[in-house]
Amino acid sequence: MTQENHKKFDTVVIGGGPSGMICAGFAGSTGKKVLLVEKNYLLGEKLKLTGGGRCNITNAEFDIETLLDNFGDAKKFLYSPFSKFNIQDTFDFFESLGLPLVVEARKRAFPKTQSAQDVINKLKSFMKANNVTIKNNTAVIALDKKDNQIKSVTLSTGEKISADNFVLATGGLAAPQTGSTGDGFNFLKKLGHTIDKSAPDIVPLTTDAEWVHNLSGLDWSFMQISFIQDNKVKFKKTGKILFTHFGVSGPLILNSAREVKKLLSAGPVTASIDLFPDTPENELDKKIIKLFEKNKNSKLKNVLPE
Missing domain, CATH: 3.50.50.60 (FAD/NAD(P)-binding domain)
Incomplete structure (x- = not known):
């Protein structure tokens, strides 16, 4: 050379x-x-x-x-x-x-x-x-x-x-x-190094629940989601979520995907959604009734984001 x-x-x-x-x-x-x-x-x-x-x-x-x-x-x-x-x-x-x-x-x-x-x-x-x-x-x-x-x-x-x-x-x-x-x-x-198996971390989550697919396009700015495995809440987070035709996305989901992936390696995971995490349980009925009275004849997905 x-x-x-x-x-x-x-x-x-x-x-x-x-x-x-x-x-x-x-x-x-x-x-x-x-x-x-x-x-x-x-x-x-x-x-x-x-x-x-x-x-x-x-x-x-x-x-x-x-x-x-x-x-x-x-x-x-x-x-x-x-x-x-x-x-x-x-x-x-x-x-x-x-x-x-x-x-x-x-x-x-x-x-x-x-x-x-x-x-x-x-x-x-x-x-x-x-x-x-x-x-x-x-x-x-x-x-x-x-x-x-x-x-x-x-x-x-x-x-x-x-x-x-x-x-x-x-x-x-x-x-x-x-x-x-x-x-x-x-x-x-x-060079002889061992490389751990790589997989995406910041990703949306898919679900078979049809009601989630039906809410596709709904953008919820503040909610809480809990991830459950073996009847125990493994972790919960609060933030913004987007319902899609395949499941859920948005910052809250993307920032949770890494932990959910680890849970899935041990078995099925269920997600529980709290749409009004800051509303006390004894005031929840009143809040929901008020929403529907204000939005008569509207679809659920069009009422909830308010």
Whole structure:
């Protein structure tokens, strides 16, 4: 291989999503020679889709313990990185880039500009300011190992890049149309790592209950749902739900799906819905009667959202 096709960097970051861009930028800020490799033509393809194009960057839960309680078995693993770079650090970082964050319902943090593209542009500027070299439209086709260490990567262009440090920031399997096709998992398997079985976590739930299907399109802004197994309430949550032709969706359901999936591995799960969780039981009849008196001759699905 000619010298022209063999280049040396201090750090190579594989993947041009938000994690890869931030990692490359910080590595470059230490004075290291950094290369970021992205197989897509554009950086941050999946990032553009998040939050409906507004980019829900983080969650404004500043207590680490409370925040990580939402990550189940991954809590222990995540405690160390969140201790080193926490939620306040994330707010301060984007503020330093000239992109302050605002907090909305359920502590979701968005850029004040409400634009995912602005986030991408700021991260690109962050890398440029720290002299990061970017190779887009270029895939890593092999990790070259020697003495049980990665020594170099081979690119789709035929180049071989050696480095002292390599970072895999390729993403998982969600939204493969954006480039997340599991490349990182394949690389890790070839290196001898064991990969846990992957499955979607943030998904709607299906049900055979026909009355749920009949309410398709009903958007309920505040309700409580309890998930029951073996006649015991396993957990309950409150929030927004959307009834669909196949079951239920909406933020409340999407944020519950991970826990429900674990329950389903042990057997059937039943969901119990409380449409008025803030209404005392002795006032419930009056509330419902009042709703129907106000909406005579209306279908149930058109009355309930009030």
